[in-house]
Structure formats: structure tokens, C-alpha cells
Amino acid sequence: MSLQPESSTPSRKRSKWDEESPHDVQSHNAMKRRVKARSATSDTSRLSSQTPSIPPDTPRQSRLQPSFSLFVPPRTHHPSITPSRSVYCYERLNQIEEGSYGVVFRARDKQTGDIVALKKLKLEEEKHGFPITALREVNALMSCRHENVVRIREVVVGETLTQVFVVMDFIEHDLKTLLTLMPSPFLQSEIKTLMMQLLSAVAHCHTNWILHRDLKTSNLLMNNRGTIKVADFGLARRYGDPVGVGGLTQLVVTLWYRAPEILLGATTYSAAIDMWSVGCIFAELLLKEPLFQAKGEIELLSMIFKLLGPPTNGSWPDFSSLPLAKTITLPPPIPPQFRQRFHYLSTAGLDLLMSLLTYDPEQRITAAEALQHPYFTESPLPKHPDMFGSFPSAAAGEKRKKPFDSPSAPARAADYKLLSEVDIM
Template identity: 75%
Template sequence: MDTKNLLTEDTKSLTPVRKRSKWDEDGDELELSIQAPPPKRRAKARPSKPAVDPEPLLTALQNARRPSHRVFVPLRSRHPPIFPSRSVYSYERLNQIEEGSYGVVYRARDRQTGDIVALKKLKLEEEKNGFPITALREVHALMSCRHENVVGVREVVVGDTLTQVFVVMDFIEHDLKSLLSVMPSPFLQSEIKTLMLQLLSAVGHCHSHWILHRDLKTSNLLMNNRGTIKVADFGLARRYGDPVGVGGMTQLVVTLWYRAPEILLGATKYSTAVDMWSVGCIFAELLLKEPLFQAKGEVELLSMIFKLLGPPTSSSWPEYTTLPVSKTVTLPSPQPHQFRQKFQYMTSAGIDLLLSLLTYDPARRLTAEEALQHPYFSESPLPKHPDLFGSFPSAAAGEKKRKLFESPSAPARAPDYKLLTDFDLS
């Protein structure tokens, strides 16, 4: 067999057969011209310019267009400097004042300045989810509501372990609850007006800064020996928005005797009116020298409220029937309120202020700003100046009431008694 023919057949089987045309020859030349393009005409040489560095020019343009700081962000110099927390051993512990649900309060002395302060040790031993939200809310609320009638926070100090965190606050000698229990007689009307003005001013300030206290009571109102009260214990306080209570709020707030009826009846959306109901209960307690509603449970408390104020009606509280617990409560027969029998020595303006604070409908309940302008505070007797208040021994400071010295009896001359002139002094 011819080898040439075999090679030709193998080549045909491996390469596709393509007919050549008259464009093949020209196409070869075209491929050569594409692969090797003709050289470009060389341009005439121009004199070279000195190289310019663009960096300074770009920097100048950027500085001209961009301000020195963001318009909506304050300067760094306006931010307070951040320092590490001091040690709790900077204070000398003197004595324990009280222990509550959220911490233990001690009286201490600053070793550097000698100031007497209150140290609140936060209970962190049983916390499993990090720092408690109640403590964060308390510190945030106190820092947001700086007022002359709100207890002041000085700093937060720490101990040797992560569970030793202390909030340093101003030390106040008394709380109103303990003071009312040891006072021989209740406050005068002029003194009650002064205390109520301070309380309403502090509550109004907190509400204007969107803070609900949610645990106003006499034991959380501190009073010094200069007649000034300060709202304390913001453990249940929280920030709220407008509209109030979006998404629901917890009902486990406010000590029972000072709890508003809407919370007792299961409301999950409440407003600053819950604090104003507590203010009304405090007002009545200052007048009576004892709590107004001393109930053992929520049902008994509702019955005491209905007895004093009369049962709610569609005109006094239109939204009463929409509350969850209202369907399970049996209302007593209609009857007028018994405020005049309960507060016999109050003026008509005082009764009106108390009724305005203890109103069923939260929308009609008096606000702190409105209460401050009530005629009760401008009638006689006028509010007493705080400096004219009497002072009392401080139980928190470990002071005890001094015993009165027995006065000596009148002199009685005995038969053998000699006067000083009878002695020979020579």
C-alpha cells in the first residue's frame, strides 16, 4: 500500500476539509497585517515640564470642601473625659442603712474629702445574664434627672470582683416613712405644702425628661435636716416614649398601697398618671400620718378604693369596661366619696387637689405641672421655708434620741444645812 496515500487519508480524518477560495491568499496577508501592525509615526519630541506633586493640592481641596467635624456630631472636647472607676476602698464604711430587693445601702466616708455618702451595693451574685437591667435603668434615670429634689449620683465604684459594684449617692439623714413613725405629731399644713411642692417639682422634672418612676412612696422620699426632700430609689424607673406604653409595659410595678387602679385592673399601657396617683397617696399619708390604703392584697385594695371614692361609672371612667380584670370585679352600689369624713380639717382647696390626684380616669388625673399651680398652695397658711423645719435624730446615721435630763428639785433647807457664808473661807 502506498504510504503517501495512508498519510493523506489520516490527515483528512483528523483535520476538517475546507475549500480554499480566492480570499485565502488575501486572508493570509490580512492575518499578517493584523498580527504585525505597521509602526506609528513618531511624534516630535516636546520639551519636558517639571513634575508636580499632586498630594498637597488634593489635601488642600479636601480640607476646603470637608468641615473640621461632622455637623451633627459635637466636638470631642465637648464630651466628658472617660476615666476608670475608682475603688470602693476609697471610702470608709461606717454602718449599714437598709437592704432592699435590688441592693444594700451603707453609710460611708470619702477618705480624700471626708464627705459622708451613701453606698448602694448592687446585688449581682445571682445574675446570670450579665449586668442587671434594673441597675442600668436606675443609674441612667438618676443621671438624666439631675434636680435639687432628686438624689444625686456622684460616681460608680468597684471592688475586687465583678460582683462588687457600688453606686455612690448623696447621703440624706431621713426617709419620710420612718420620720412619720417617730414624729410625736404630724406635719403642719404649711410644712405639708412645702413637701408637696418639692415632690411635685421633682416628679414633673422626671416626666419632662421622659422618665417614669413607678415606685413613689414615703420610704423612697428622703429628707434632710434642712427641710429638703429628695426622690430616691429609681430601681423600677424606666424611659418611655410618645405614645406611652407602645408594645406593653409590665404590671409588676409600684408598691401595693400606692398602686393606681388601672394597673390593678390589668392595664399594660399606662402613662405618667400612675406616678400622680402615688403622689396623691403620699399627700393623704402626710395628712393622716399613716398610709391611706393599708390593704393586704389587690382585691382588698380595690374594695378600699371603691369605698373611699365610690365605684367608677361610665362618666367618671369611660374606659373601665375595656380593662381585662374589670369583668371579674363586682362593683358596689353607687355612693358618694367619703373624703370629707376622712379629712375633716382640710380646706375645700385641699380636698379638691386630693380628689384631682386620686381620679379614676388617668386622662383626667392632674399632672405635676398642673398640680403645682393649684390654689391650695397659695391660700393660707402659705408654705413654710425649708430652713424653718425642725431637725430630728437620724436613724440612718446611728443617732439616737437624746434623753432629757431630769431637772433638779427645788431646794429644801435642812435643819443642819449651812449656807456658803456660814463657812470660814479664810
């Protein structure tokens, strides 16, 4: 606790950005000298009252023994707090994308030569200080150290208070762009490998009480060695924390990957919302296109009802208690249409997909349970990541090379003359 002179009126907190007059500097220095002298006097009197008197015949070596407890580590054992590096330690190469919470650039570390991704946080329009979403993102990335979660390296700053950058590993692709540019979809063995990596990362996040709340193919990065990494924790939060009076926000998860309980106005939800998004990603890998391409929430609900059938008291006991349940007119009961939509998926794969896309969040499969599903042990087995093919990186500015046009077959013609030895000579 710092000592401050008593005053009848509270003084405004000064910062290094305020301009000080010479009179203010002199009075401030005099005040510091008085406080320092007062603290030194109080410390001396306190030590003299607590330290027992040493007899005059005590040996000199005994007098030099430290008076602090041996169970308290000295201050040299604590790590020193170092300032953030400057963003100018990196060379900007190109812009990758711009999202709701930041702009991502590709850059090169000038000291090591490493290629990294710089995410510039959008702070220009912030009126209430540093945004809570950025704090949650940095905290979540530091808490979820995993091989399938993008690694945060450091946080660097620019010349102004609105220039804050999060430095992360650069990954060549995102799954959404890759699915769009691939000439053919992933094989079943490759889908199993990607799903196991995704489930492993989500299980690790949930074990650390982190909800991602925006899982989608554009937030899944993939390198040229077949490894995917979950990125963009801008909407993530620790779901074990106390929830406010209004409950958890419903403005989470991109529409096509949003769970039905959020669509129906649930103010409390669990890790099951991430598992619904995982099910949508699984279906997108199989179809090579998003499963629910709706333009609004009502259309999305109707598409979900058409695939899963309308919810009942057996499939979703808490459906009627949701805030918006009474405003929805349910269609006539129909059986689920999974088999008609996914013709070539095995029975085990279909069971996993239906376990992920389950109405009741309490019955929805968890990430740890999904990793033990028989789908991943049946033939074909998951392919090793090193066996994946490589693709040009759109984030790195690479373009797919166009194949050379091969010449057409020769056409027979009456006046066509072959080369003779005379022509060659």
C-alpha cells in the same frame, strides 16, 4: 470595623480572663502583624488614590496644609474615657438599709471627706448579665438632674464583676421613718412645702419621659434643711420607648401606693400612676400614717371603693374594658368619703387631693397642673425650707436624746428639816 482573617468556623471570643498558652500568644501576635501590615497597605493605596497630585513647583507651606475637613473636629476634642474608680476610695461607715435591688451603705470619700451613700447592686444571682433595672436606674438618675432628685456622683467597682456600687449624695432622713418618730405631724405650711418639692421633682421626671413607678414615703429623702429628694429609681423606666408585645409590667409600685388601673390589670399606663402615688403620699403627710394599709390587692380595691365610691361610667369610662374588671363585684354606690376622713383640710386642699386620687387616668391631674393649684397660694403659705426643724438621723446612727427627769416638787412632811447655817458651816 475591625479586620479579622476569614475562617470557615467561628472562633470563640477571648477575654483577658482566659489563660493563653505561649503558642497561642505567638500565633496571635503574628496575626496582628499581618492585619496591621494589610491595613497599612490598604490605607496607603486609598490615600494615594484620593489625594490629588501636588505639582513640584508648589511652595513648601502649601504642601504642609492638613488634608482633613475643617468641619470635622480633631480627636483631641473628644473627652477621654476614664475607668471607674475603686470602691476602696471610700471608707465604709455603716449600713443604712437593704432593698430588693441593692444594699445601701453610708461611706466617706477618703480624698475629699464627703459623706456619701453607696448602693451595692445585687448581681450575685444574675444569670443574664448586668440587670436592666440597674441600667435604667443609672440612666434615669443621669437624665433627671434636679434639686429635688438625689444626685448620682459616679459608679465604682470592687475586686470582682459582681461588686458594682452607685455613689449618691447622702441624705439624713427618709419621710417614712421621720413620720414614725416625729412627736407631732407636719404643719400645713410644712406639708405644702414638701408637696411643692415633690411635685416639682415628679414634673421634671415626666418632662424627661421618666416614670418612677415606686413613689412612696420611704423613697423620699429629707435633709435637715427642709429639702426632700426623690430616690430609688430601681423601677423607673423611660415610658416613651417602644413597648414590647406583653405591654408594660404590672409588678410596679408598692401595694399601698398602687393605682387602681394597675390593680385591675392594665398593660399600658402613663405618668398618671405616679400621680396616684403622690396623692397617697399627700394623704399620709396629713394623717401621719399610710392611707391604704391593705394586706392584698382585693382588700386594697375595697378600701379605694370605700373612700372614693365605686367607679361608674361617668367617673371612669374605660373601667369595663380592663382585664380584671369583670372579676370584681362592685359594692353599692356611695358618695366619696374624703370630707369625713380629712376633717381639717381646706376646700382647696381637698380638691387637690381628690384631683390626685381620681379613678380615670385621663382625668387625673398632672404634676405641672398640681403645682399651679390654689391650695399652695392660700393661707397658711408654704414655709421656707430653712425654717424646718432638725431631727436625729437614723441613717447616720444618731439617736434621739432622752429628756432629763426633772425632780418632783417637795412634799411637806412634819419631820422635814431645812438646812441651817450651822449645817452649811
